[in-house]
Amino acid sequence: MNVKRYFARTAREALRELKEELGADAIVLSNRAVEGGVEILALPSDAVGSLPSTRPARAPAPAAAPVAPRVEDADDDYRVSLRAAPARQSAPVMRPFSPPRVEQADYPPPRSRASVAADPWAEALAAARAAAPEPDRPAPLRESEAPRRASAVNEQRDSREQDARVRELQEANGKLMAELSGIRGMIERQLAGFAWGEARRHAPARADLVGELLEAGFSAQLARRLVEAIAEDASPDAARGAVKNALNRELRALSSDADLIDRGGVYALVGPTGVGKTTTTAKLAARCVVRHGADKLALITTDGYRIGAQEQLRIYGRILGVPVFSVRDAADLRQTLAELRNKHMVLIDTVGVSQRDRMVAEQAAMLLGAGNVRRLLLLNATCRGDTLDDVVRAYKGPGLAGCILTKVDEAASLAPAIDVAVRRELELFYVANGQRVPEDLHLPNRAYLLHRAMREQAEGSPWKLQGDEAGLMLAAGGLGA
Numbered sequence: 001m002n003v004k005r006y007f008a009r010t011a012r013e014a015l016r017e018l019k020e021e022l023g024a025d026a027i028v029l030s031n032r033a034v035e036g037g038v039e040i041l042a043l044p045s046d047a048v049g050s051l052p053s054t055r056p057a058r059a060p061a062p063a064a065a066p067v068a069p070r071v072e073d074a075d076d077d078y079r080v081s082l083r084a085a086p087a088r089q090s091a092p093v094m095r096p097f098s099p100p101r102v103e104q105a106d107y108p109p110p111r112s113r114a115s116v117a118a119d120p121w122a123e124a125l126a127a128a129r130a131a132a133p134e135p136d137r138p139a140p141l142r143e144s145e146a147p148r149r150a151s152a153v154n155e156q157r158d159s160r161e162q163d164a165r166v167r168e169l170q171e172a173n174g175k176l177m178a179e180l181s182g183i184r185g186m187i188e189r190q191l192a193g194f195a196w197g198e199a200r201r202h203a204p205a206r207a208d209l210v211g212e213l214l215e216a217g218f219s220a221q222l223a224r225r226l227v228e229a230i231a232e233d234a235s236p237d238a239a240r241g242a243v244k245n246a247l248n249r250e251l252r253a254l255s256s257d258a259d260l261i262d263r264g265g266v267y268a269l270v271g272p273t274g275v276g277k278t279t280t281t282a283k284l285a286a287r288c289v290v291r292h293g294a295d296k297l298a299l300i301t302t303d304g305y306r307i308g309a310q311e312q313l314r315i316y317g318r319i320l321g322v323p324v325f326s327v328r329d330a331a332d333l334r335q336t337l338a339e340l341r342n343k344h345m346v347l348i349d350t351v352g353v354s355q356r357d358r359m360v361a362e363q364a365a366m367l368l369g370a371g372n373v374r375r376l377l378l379l380n381a382t383c384r385g386d387t388l389d390d391v392v393r394a395y396k397g398p399g400l401a402g403c404i405l406t407k408v409d410e411a412a413s414l415a416p417a418i419d420v421a422v423r424r425e426l427e428l429f430y431v432a433n434g435q436r437v438p439e440d441l442h443l444p445n446r447a448y449l450l451h452r453a454m455r456e457q458a459e460g461s462p463w464k465l466q467g468d469e470a471g472l473m474l475a476a477g478g479l480g481a
Contacts, residue, residue, distance in 0.1 A: 002047055003029065009037040018042050205239035206230045213243070215457045217415035219385055222423055244450050251418065253428040253444035254402070260429060261288055264344040266337065268367050269404075270395055271378035273352030276406040278303070279435060280378060281349045282316040286438030288345050294321040296344035300336060301326050302366075303351040313349055316437065330366040337371055348373070355394035364397055374401040376429060381408045385416035392424045402427035405444075409433040414452040 004022060008014035011031065018026055018040060025045035032039055206227045213223040229246040230239045254260065260267075267284075269277045281299065288297045299322055301313045310326055317324035325340075327333045333348075340346050348367075353359045367373045377395050379388055392403075403426045405417050421428055431449070434440030 002044065004042050004044075006040045006042065007034070007037055011038045011040070014038050014040045205234045205236050206232065208236060209239045209243055212240075212454070212456055213415075216454055217385055217413045218419045218453075219423070222419050240454070244454065247418070247422065247450060247453070248446055250422045251428070251446065251449070252402075252421070252425065253446060253449075254430070255443065257287065257291070257443070261291055261345070264292075266346045266348065266371070266373045267401070268348035268350055268373050268375050269378060270350050270363065270367075270375050271352065272354055272380070272391060275352065275378040275380050276432060277352065277378055278312055278316075278349050279437065280404060280406060280430075280432055280441065281313065281347050282320075283432065283438045283441035284430075285316065285320055285322055285347055287441070288347075289320050289322065290438075292344050297322050298340045298343045298346045299324045300333070300340075300346060300348045302328075302333070303349060330369050333366065333370045337373075355391045360394050364395075364399075368399055373399060375399050376401055377403045377426070378406050379403050379417055379420070381405050381411035381414055381417045383416065385419055388416055388420040389424075392420055392426065396424065400426075402429045404428075404430045404432065406432040408452075411452075413455065414449055415454070418449060418453045 004018070004026075006014045006018050008017060014031075014037075018028070022042060022044045027043045027045065027047075029041040029043060031041070209227050209230060210223050213226065214220065218226075226243050226246050227239075229242045231242075234242065261284075269281050269284075271277055285297055285299060297320075299313060299317050301310050301324065303310060303313075310324075314324045316322075325336050327336050337346065350363060350367075353363055364375075367375060375395070377392065377400060379391065383391075403421060405414070405428065408414065408431050411417070420426070428444045431442050431444050432440055433442065
């Protein structure tokens with residue numbers, strides 16, 4: 001008996017080999033799963049007659065036409081169609097055919113760790129996977145994190161939308177406020193024009209004096225206050241006299257050197273760059289030497305920034321026979337003043353600092369920390385009123401005794417400087433009108449100062465106001481006051 005054995009990894013492969021070798025009429029004796037695959041035992045179709053019969057012989061049955069077995073349309077991998085045996089031969093007794101199990105036949109059995117380790121291709125694949133970088137994949141969200149993440153995204157979107165709405169509202173409010181401010185300014189100018197017209201009809205002298213004060217350089221605030229002393233029916237000369245008297249009463253000025261030179265003390269001359277602090281210090285030193293002697297005076301300089309500043313003061317000191325000391329900081333200044341406590345007067349020449357520099361506060365702190373030091377602020381008479389006002393605002397504070405007007409000979413009008421001194425209630429100590437030491441330093445002459453402050457503009461001057469221009473300037477001054 002020629003029994004054939006077929007082995008393959010799957011039942012489908014084993015049956016394919018069987019049909020290729022024995023044909024579709026082969027007889028399958030058995031199939032079973034073995035290690036590594038499936039084993040099938042089969043016989044060729046012509047070997048059926050050689051099988052021993054297991055049944056007793058029976059009388060032959062009447063001949064009948066051979067019935068061909070029904071051919072199934074199913075897959076050939078699981079059913080084999082065999083032709084019927086010849087009628088003259090008796091069919092052998094066969095064991096029932098057990099089809100192969102699909103789960104074992106279709107899938108290869110799992111390999112052990114040893115077999116995987118022995119496979120070089122598996123080892124190379126595992127090494128390549130270990131060396132390859134992990135792709136940037138977002139970590140999967142847990143069920144509890146997903147709603148929280150969605151809620152955070154919604155909150156961020158709502159916050160951005162709310163910020164955008166707030167910005168839109170702020171821009172709209174800014175535009176609205178700008179429009180309202182423009183409308184308010186226009187209305188105030190119109191009302192000021194109406195008021196100016198009424199003032200010119202009821203008190204023409206008062207209106208004319210307001211125009212003259214604005215032409216000279218006085219602020220609108222002080223001009224309105226000064227013309228209140230003018231009667232409605234006053235003549236132009238009487239009106240001008242009333243304004244001068246009012247200005248003279250409000251101006252605080254030193255009348256004698258006895259108030260400063262004879263009293264003595266420590267004075268620091270402060271102010272912006274180029275205002276004339278070193279020259280004014282030398283002028284005051286000469287006045288003190290003439291009255292009390294060189295041994296009663298000492299000079300101190302803190303100007304270590306400007307080239308030649310200390311040498312300039314030392315030259316003045318050698319001419320006057322007065323010692324000059326140089327200090328660097330607050331501690332050095334305190335020690336120097338302690339050594340000079342027996343002097344009648346000590347004058348300190350400070351470094352020039354712009355009114356908008358933070359060193360102004362540092363300088364004031366250094367002088368206040370040195371003891372009883374009084375400051376004298378130097379104002380440049382050639383500057384505009386708003387610039388001088390800015391200077392006083394920066395330098396004003398504890399220890400400010402008063403002011404000194406410098407460069408009076410270079411100024412076209414003294415109205416801005418007088419205006420600032422009156423409004424800020426500063427006492428005017430001296431007036432400097434040149435570079436000569438000590439000749440060009442004078443006590444304030446009220447008549448001279450008021451005359452220079454209220455001098456009218458010449459006809460045809462571009463600075464002379466025409467028509468209702470004084471009313472417009474007064475309205476602008478009212479807005480800024």
